[in-house]
Amino acid sequence: xxxxxxxxxxxxxxxxxxxxxxxxxxxxxxxxxxxxxxxxxxxxxxxxxxxxxxxxxxxxxxxxxxxxxxxxxxxxxxxxxxxxxxxxxxxxxxxxxxxxxxxxxxxxxxxxxxxxxxxxxxxxxxxxxxxxxxxxxxxxxxxxxxxxxxxxxxxxxxxxxxxxxxxxxxxxxxx
Numbered sequence: 486x487x488x489x490x491x492x493x494x495x496x497x498x499x500x501x502x503x504x505x506x507x508x509x510x511x512x513x514x515x516x517x518x519x520x521x522x523x524x525x526x527x528x529x530x531x532x533x534x535x536x537x538x539x540x541x542x543x544x545x546x547x548x549x550x551x552x553x554x555x556x557x558x559x560x561x562x563x564x565x566x567x568x569x570x571x572x573x574x575x576x577x578x579x580x581x582x583x584x585x586x587x588x589x590x591x592x593x594x595x596x597x598x599x600x601x602x603x604x605x606x607x608x609x610x611x612x613x614x615x616x617x618x619x620x621x622x623x624x625x626x627x628x629x630x631x632x633x634x635x636x637x638x639x640x641x642x643x644x645x646x647x648x649x650x651x652x653x654x655x656x657x658x659x660x
Contacts, residue, residue, distance in 0.1 A: 497597050498643040502635060502650040503621075505585040507628045508538055508554040509563070510613055512578040515549035523551045526573040529566045535559045539585050539625060541616045552614045554583060554625060583613055584628035586635065586650075588642070589621040597622060600641055608637045 513522035521527075521542060530537055530553075539554040555563060567574045588597065598615075601622065605612055610633065613625040626634055635650055 496641045496643045497594060497600060499588050499590065499597070500645065501589055501648060502638070502644070503587040503589070504631055504635075504650045505538060505554075505587075507557045508583050508585065508625070509557055509560055510539075510552055510554045510580040510583045510625055512552045512580070512613075513550060514576050515544065521551060522549055522576065523553065523573075525570065525575075526566075526577070527553070529570060529573055530555065530563070533562060533566065535562060539614065539616060539623060541614050552625075554585065554614075557582075580613055582628040583625045584631045585623050585625045586631060586638075587621045587623040588638075601638065604637050604641050605634060608633070610634050610637065 511523065511526065513526075515522045527537065527540075535555055536559075537553045537555060540552070542549070542551040544550050588601070598617075601624065602612065605624075605626070610630055611626055613627075615622075615624045617623070
């Protein structure tokens with residue numbers, strides 16, 4: 486039996502929202518040396534066992550871009566790698582204090598993507614990256630605006646009653 490939703494005026498049914506910890510986002514445009522922009526950075530993070538929390542790659546015939554997010558606690562290690570290996574920060578933009586919101590399940594519903602983009606744009610909330618999996622839609626925005634984004638999305642999405650966004654209680658760390 487389906488529970489009543491939080492938005493009686495209509496909207497799209499989802500089961501929940503997950504919020505990330507505070508992250509740092511790195512954005513790259515394609516350079517001539519790498520097919521995947523940021524590839525040297527990704528290799529260094531793997532070598533140093535620094536988790537990439539959110540990763541996206543896209544583009545068209547003229548330009549390619551990629552982005553990734555790492556937890557803020559790793560910034561000193563990342564900064565050290567950047568100083569030692571200047572090639573990993575070629576053509577990079579760094580955005581401090583971002584967070585991700587994950588909506589699930591999306592059920593292959595493109596209307597959900599359009600609704601999220603429209604609602605966040607209408608309210609002046611930035612979107613720094615978008616990703617999807619088989620069951621979830623994730624986007625990054627300014628960390629300090631995550632609660633506002635949830636409030637705005639709650640006006641157009643149907644969530645189960647008494648839903649509270651899932652916040653990470655534990656973390657898996659590479660050793």
